[in-house]
Amino acid sequence: MSKTTSGDFTKTAGWLDWYTGPSQPRFQLPAGAVDAHCHVFGPGAEFPYAPERKYTPCDASKAELFALRDHLGFARNVIVQATCHGADNRAMVDACRASGNQARGVATVRRSITDAQLQELHDAGVRGVRFNFVKRLVDFTPKEELMEIAGRIAKLGWHVVIYFEAVDLPELWDFFTALPTTVVVDHMGRPDVSQPVDGPEFALFLQFMRQHPNVWSKVSCPERLSVTGPKALDGEPAAYRDVVPFARRVVEEFPDRVLWGTDWPHPNLKDHMPDDGLLVDFIPHIAPTPELQRKLLVDNPMRLYWPEEV
Numbered sequence: 001m002s003k004t005t006s007g008d009f010t011k012t013a014g015w016l017d018w019y020t021g022p023s024q025p026r027f028q029l030p031a032g033a034v035d036a037h038c039h040v041f042g043p044g045a046e047f048p049y050a051p052e053r054k055y056t057p058c059d060a061s062k063a064e065l066f067a068l069r070d071h072l073g074f075a076r077n078v079i080v081q082a083t084c085h086g087a088d089n090r091a092m093v094d095a096c097r098a099s100g101n102q103a104r105g106v107a108t109v110r111r112s113i114t115d116a117q118l119q120e121l122h123d124a125g126v127r128g129v130r131f132n133f134v135k136r137l138v139d140f141t142p143k144e145e146l147m148e149i150a151g152r153i154a155k156l157g158w159h160v161v162i163y164f165e166a167v168d169l170p171e172l173w174d175f176f177t178a179l180p181t182t183v184v185v186d187h188m189g190r191p192d193v194s195q196p197v198d199g200p201e202f203a204l205f206l207q208f209m210r211q212h213p214n215v216w217s218k219v220s221c222p223e224r225l226s227v228t229g230p231k232a233l234d235g236e237p238a239a240y241r242d243v244v245p246f247a248r249r250v251v252e253e254f255p256d257r258v259l260w261g262t263d264w265p266h267p268n269l270k271d272h273m274p275d276d277g278l279l280v281d282f283i284p285h286i287a288p289t290p291e292l293q294r295k296l297l298v299d300n301p302m303r304l305y306w307p308e309e310v
């Protein structure tokens, strides 16, 4: 049955709902594993979607996120502000507050935010801001405004999460490398995985990480990056094989600067919705040893989001 969008909202035409009844992963996550990239959507009746949004999703509540966390075997979440909520962080903040210190947040803020409001976000568990350069998701924000925000949040010990397409990295390079904080790249900077892993496009991304020790990467979203699959559906134990060489290269070269997340509820997928249990089974293909798995899923996210517990 199709999922709903509550309140005065209608889902974007062709919207794919998140997968109901995900399988039990075969891969057992290490104790204390963090799902370091996921979202909540609304519910729209309680937390309305932003007027400037580029899509209207089905609702995906905090209760549903926490149920998925428990089912898959994660201990904690990092909830990233989704663009359909603009700079209205209430749904994400509400989820962080309700988590009992088991969730941290990454917010979207405008330069008009006050220091008191930043402190309020911090108290709720927010530890980063997201700068989005994917044109189908957001309108352009001037770089000087973003740099001003980065300077302010640096003082709180927060980091900047950046989302961009691989083809745009050359143009954004100078801005990214001038950021004064830890910088976390969403989804490996969206490589075109039909190109060779040793090709010039991915080489530039690896060089970006190599030259800048403050840059981290989420090795997430194979379901979004894959061209040839196979899909994480119908019990497939080795899904998205075309993405594996890219993610594995990043994990093996930068084991202390990688994060992994489900990306649930997977906004804007066009082809299929993955079974999140099978998505977890992708992890040992890109982080083949227990040590790499522990760094990716526990040590790294804990150092970035719960440093007081490390």
Ligand SMILES: O=C(O)c1cc(C(=O)O)oc(=O)c1
Pocket (backbone or CB within 6 Å): 081, 082, 083, 084, 137, 186, 224, 263, 267, 268
């Ligand atoms: O590629 C996307 O469509 C996408 C969108 C969002 C968002 O709308 O925030 O977040 C993601 O991580 C990925």
